[in-house]
Amino acid sequence: QVQLVESGGGLVQAGGSLRLSCTASGIIFSNNVMGWYRQAPGAQRELVASMLSGSRASYADSVKGRFTISRDNAKRTAYLQMNSLKPEDTAVYYCYLQQLGRNSWGPGTQVTVSS
Numbered sequence: 001q002v003q004l005v006e007s008g009g010g011l012v013q014a015g016g017s018l019r020l021s022c023t024a025s026g027i028i029f030s031n032n033v034m035g036w037y038r039q040a041p042g043a044q045r046e047l048v049a050s051m052l053s054g055s056r057a058s059y060a061d062s063v064k065g066r067f068t069i070s071r072d073n074a075k076r077t078a079y080l081q082m083n084s085l086k087p088e089d090t091a092v093y094y095c096y097l098q099q100l101g102r103n104s105w106g107p108g109t110q111v112t113v114s115s
Contacts (some may be wrong), residue, residue, distance in 0.1 A: 002026040002104035006095045009109030012085055016113070020080040022095030022106055032099035034071060034078040038091035038111075048093070049080060063089075085113045 008020040022034065035050030049069040051057040057069050068081045078095065090113050095106035 002028065002097055002099075004095050004097060004104055004106035006093070006106040006109040009093060009111045011112045011114065014085060014087055014113055014115050016085050017081070017083045018085065018111060019082065020093055020095070020109060020111075022078045022080075024076040024078075024097050024104075028076055028097070029099050032097055034095070034097050035069065036078075036080050037094045037096060038089075039094070039108075040088075040091040043091075045094070051078065082111070085111075087113045087115045089113050 003025045004022055006020060006022050008018060010018060012018055030053060032053050033050050036048045037045045038048050039045040047060060048063055049059045049067055051069045051071055053073055059067060066084045070079045091111060092108040093111050094108045097104045
C-alpha cells in the first residue's frame with residue numbers, strides 16, 4: 001500500500017507562485033514515476049508534470065517554462081514549483097505515484113489563482 005500526502009495549495013494572485021509538496025509512504029520501489037495531475041471544475045483530469053525516479057521530467061505544454069517538478073528520493077517527496085500562475089491554472093492538484101503498473105493518488109490540494 002502506498003499513501004500520498006500533499007501540501008502547499010492555496011489562493012494566489014495571477015503572476016504569483018506556489019510550491020506543492022507530495023510525500024509518499026508505504027512500499028516504494030526504486031523505479032517509479034511521481035507527478036501531478038489537475039482537474040478544474042467541469043473539466044477532465046489532465047497531466048501537469050511527471051518525473052521518473054531517475055530524474056527525467058515531462059510537462060504539459062500549458063505549463064512548460066512556468067512549472068518545475070523535482071524530487072528528493074531520500075525523502076520520498078516530489079515538489080511542483082509553480083511560477084507565473086494564471087487564473088486558468090485554478091484546479092485541484094493531485095499527486096500520483098506509479099510503480100509496477102499501478103497508480104496511487106493523493107487526496108488533492110486546491111490551487112486558486114485570482115485575476
